[in-house]
Amino acid sequence: MAGDLQFLLQVLLWGLYAGCIYILLATGLNLIFGVMKIVNFAHGQLLMIGAYVTFTFYAISGWNPYVLIAASFPILVLAGVTIERACFRPILGTGKLNEIFISIGLIYILENAAALLWTDEWREIHSPYESLAVTVAGVRFPVDYLIIIVLTVVTLCGLWAFLRKTRLGRAVRATSQNRNAAMLMGINVEKMDMLSFGIGAGLAGAAGTLWVVSGQVFNPYMGSIPAIKAFAIVIIGGLGSIPGAIAGGLIYGVVENFAILSLGAAWKDAISFLLLIIVLVIRPTGIFGESGE
Amino acid sequence: MKAELVSIALLLVILALFAGCTGEQASQGTNLKIGVVASLTGPASTTGKDVWQSAVLAADQINAKGGVFVKDLNRKVQIQLVQGDDASTREGGQTAVSRMIAQDNVDLLVGGFSSAVVSAHESIVADHGVPYIITGASSPIVTRRTDINTSYMFHHAPTTDASGSATTLFIGDTIRSAIDQKFGYPADRPLRLSVIYQDSPYGKGQLDAIKNTINASHLAMTVVSENAFTMGESDYRTILTGVKKADPDVVYVAAFLNEQTPLMNQARRDVGLDKIFIAVEPNDDPAYYSGIGRYGEYSIIQSRFSPYAIPGGSTAATVTSFISDYDAKFHGYPGMMGAATYEGVYIAAQAVENAGTTDKAKVRDALASLQMPQMVEAMQGQTISFSPDFRESSFSLDMEQLVWDDAVNQTRPKIVWPASLKERDFVLPDWFVPGKG
Numbered sequence: 001m002a003g004d005l006q007f008l009l010q011v012l013l014w015g016l017y018a019g020c021i022y023i024l025l026a027t028g029l030n031l032i033f034g035v036m037k038i039v040n041f042a043h044g045q046l047l048m049i050g051a052y053v054t055f056t057f058y059a060i061s062g063w064n065p066y067v068l069i070a071a072s073f074p075i076l077v078l079a080g081v082t083i084e085r086a087c088f089r090p091i092l093g094t095g096k097l098n099e100i101f102i103s104i105g106l107i108y109i110l111e112n113a114a115a116l117l118w119t120d121e122w123r124e125i126h127s128p129y130e131s132l133a134v135t136v137a138g139v140r141f142p143v144d145y146l147i148i149i150v151l152t153v154v155t156l157c158g159l160w161a162f163l164r165k166t167r168l169g170r171a172v173r174a175t176s177q178n179r180n181a182a183m184l185m186g187i188n189v190e191k192m193d194m195l196s197f198g199i200g201a202g203l204a205g206a207a208g209t210l211w212v213v214s215g216q217v218f219n220p221y222m223g224s225i226p227a228i229k230a231f232a233i234v235i236i237g238g239l240g241s242i243p244g245a246i247a248g249g250l251i252y253g254v255v256e257n258f259a260i261l262s263l264g265a266a267w268k269d270a271i272s273f274l275l276l277i278i279v280l281v282i283r284p285t286g287i288f289g290e291s292g293e
Numbered sequence: 294m295k296a297e298l299v300s301i302a303l304l305l306v307i308l309a310l311f312a313g314c315t316g317e318q319a320s321q322g323t324n325l326k327i328g329v330v331a332s333l334t335g336p337a338s339t340t341g342k343d344v345w346q347s348a349v350l351a352a353d354q355i356n357a358k359g360g361v362f363v364k365d366l367n368r369k370v371q372i373q374l375v376q377g378d379d380a381s382t383r384e385g386g387q388t389a390v391s392r393m394i395a396q397d398n399v400d401l402l403v404g405g406f407s408s409a410v411v412s413a414h415e416s417i418v419a420d421h422g423v424p425y426i427i428t429g430a431s432s433p434i435v436t437r438r439t440d441i442n443t444s445y446m447f448h449h450a451p452t453t454d455a456s457g458s459a460t461t462l463f464i465g466d467t468i469r470s471a472i473d474q475k476f477g478y479p480a481d482r483p484l485r486l487s488v489i490y491q492d493s494p495y496g497k498g499q500l501d502a503i504k505n506t507i508n509a510s511h512l513a514m515t516v517v518s519e520n521a522f523t524m525g526e527s528d529y530r531t532i533l534t535g536v537k538k539a540d541p542d543v544v545y546v547a548a549f550l551n552e553q554t555p556l557m558n559q560a561r562r563d564v565g566l567d568k569i570f571i572a573v574e575p576n577d578d579p580a581y582y583s584g585i586g587r588y589g590e591y592s593i594i595q596s597r598f599s600p601y602a603i604p605g606g607s608t609a610a611t612v613t614s615f616i617s618d619y620d621a622k623f624h625g626y627p628g629m630m631g632a633a634t635y636e637g638v639y640i641a642a643q644a645v646e647n648a649g650t651t652d653k654a655k656v657r658d659a660l661a662s663l664q665m666p667q668m669v670e671a672m673q674g675q676t677i678s679f680s681p682d683f684r685e686s687s688f689s690l691d692m693e694q695l696v697w698d699d700a701v702n703q704t705r706p707k708i709v710w711p712a713s714l715k716e717r718d719f720v721l722p723d724w725f726v727p728g729k730g
Contacts, residue, residue, distance in 0.1 A: 014534065122338075260531040
């Protein structure tokens with residue numbers, strides 16, 4: 001009985017870890033959607049770029065890869081700002097089809113550019129803490145996963161403080177809630193678009209760093225599956241809702257891992273999307289979504 | 294509307310520019326065109342690069358000696374390789390093979406990685422009757438299926454039946470004896486085996502071979518858990534936690550390089566599985582040794598060619614020469630899939646020379662009756678030939694144990710089975726914990 005409980009707690013830990021990566025990705029996606037009302041299909045590729053930025057700085061400097069989140073986040077913010085200015089701003093409001101084409105095109109461009117820059121071989125990084133684990137009541141907690149969970153919480157708290165406690169953050173929220181009213185109140189909504197896209201991309205970059213230090217392999221084509229899952233999480237949690245992305249990410253990560261346990265790994269994605277369908281049937285706006293949003 | 298059109302046009306131009314980044318050896322008049330089916334992009338791209346580069350090395354070596362003599366033309370012709378990137382997908386393989394046959398008019402095809410990908414484009418090959426030397430798919434179905442005409446397909450890779458059976462016999466013989474001896478178990482204690490396999494014809498073929506061998510050879514072995522995973526998966530923590538609960542002695546993993554590397558790391562580092570791991574032969578690649586680091590120590594890898602192990606016996610000289618030539622040309626080490634494809638190009642050249650023509654039906658007949666000395670991979674009877682029933686070549690497989698090497702800060706393989714090739718005995722590590730039923 002105690003063994004079964006330990007076993008379930010261990011699987012729960014893997015679910016929480018997976019949830020952390022999904023949360024960072026989905027929160028960024030939701031922030032972009034909330035403010036600009038565009039769906040960036042290339043969001044997973046930003047995670048991939050974050051992974052490569054971490055890998056490159058690690059190869060050059062040999063620094064602790066966790067510290068390199070301080071490189072991947074700002075570099076991806078800059079990349080996000082550039083993408084918003086160069087690709088999305090010119091076509092904003094010209095129709096959803098244009099936004100879809102641009103973001104799908106970005107998938108191929110970013111993947112091919114990464115393959116040219118870094119080649120398309122699989123890469124990996126070994127964390128300096130990979131041999132450390134804490135065992136509590138028979139459940140093994142590798143130190144890396146505890147750091148990843150803590151870093152995710154710190155990042156989300158930082159985002160919360162920015163959006164709630166700063167003038168700029170309040171302007172981002174105002175733009176998200178009512179773009180026209182925000183404009184009338186003197187907020188530069190284009191600047192808010194740029195900022196939200198930058199932060200969203202930065203969060204994907206941070207997710208990329210955490211992805212590589214957790215022992216996952218990566219290559220230029222690894223972004224699509226995490227992106228699809230992030231979209232599902234955004235819909236489960238509610239479009240434009242950051243608390244929804246957090247709750248959705250945790251639920252998704254845990255459900256996915258318990259699906260592997262009970263039905264087998266082949267059901268991992270099917271069960272997660274079944275959850276998506278159930279949420280949509282019961283509450284079409286998602287868990288934290290508002291009607292009409 | 295105008296802005297929309299301009300955006301789309303611009304996007305298409307950029308995509309076309311990036312999509313155009315493919316390779317092909319320069320055409321020089323009438324050549325022997327060999328299409329190389331390789332996963333140059335997508336999850337299996339590391340293996341695909343090895344396959345392509347090894348094919349290039351073989352073609353360059355043959356061309357440097359004047360090329361392939363074709364009796365009908367009464368002269369030697371150069372080999373021209375045509376690149377067919379399957380993008381590691383079934384659809385990509387179909388597109389690449391269709392293009393190479395219909396547009397590039399290749400005389401033969403060589404390569405093909407993953408049974409699932411190869412199975413998907415075989416019908417195109419069958420329809421056009423192009424000789425195809427399959428060097429990277431292991432499921433026996435690739436030449437045994439009956440829904441299409443496979444008579445033009447020749448399987449130069451050990452089948453899952455052969456590799457699964459050899460490995461299961463090794464586990465039942467060598468590993469079981471070592472465990473029983475160290476822990477004082479009675480000889481009839483069944484060895485506890487967990488199987489983690491890719492949900493594909495390849496993975497299922499390995500699982501079937503394991504079970505069939507246990508039954509046919511009456512091995513004292515019990516499969517305590519079996520878990521499938523989807524192709525390309527990178528998170529195995531929950532599966533491995535389930536395996537830990539099943540408490541095996543040995544974990545047999547049928548996974549490709551991009552799957553095996555994270556799985557090994559997660560098993561030893563995250564889940565703390567102190568068991569003997571078995572990796573299947575496609576993983577014997579330099580990237581595997583650098584990827585698994587210390588976590589691969591004492592694990593076993595099936596092999597027929599290793600970049601880092603030179604077997605004793607008749608292939609030693611050719612293996613050394615192949616590795617050295619590859620390193621000189623590409624500044625790295627070849628992997629097993631590369632070795633098979635390197636041989637595949639030589640087999641294709643020999644078949645055309647024997648046929649005296651590039652006529653596809655005659656080349657097919659020449660392949661069927663081929664008798665060629667073994668090259669870098671040890672073959673049964675030291676000869677490369679194809680069986681009359683399913684056109685399969687027969688390899689002599691070996692088992693290697695990974696040993697830590699401080700000089701390179703990585704593990705290196707040492708052949709521990711069979712006795713004729715072995716470099717040292719199998720070692721059960723101190724940290725190994727046997728399963729308790």
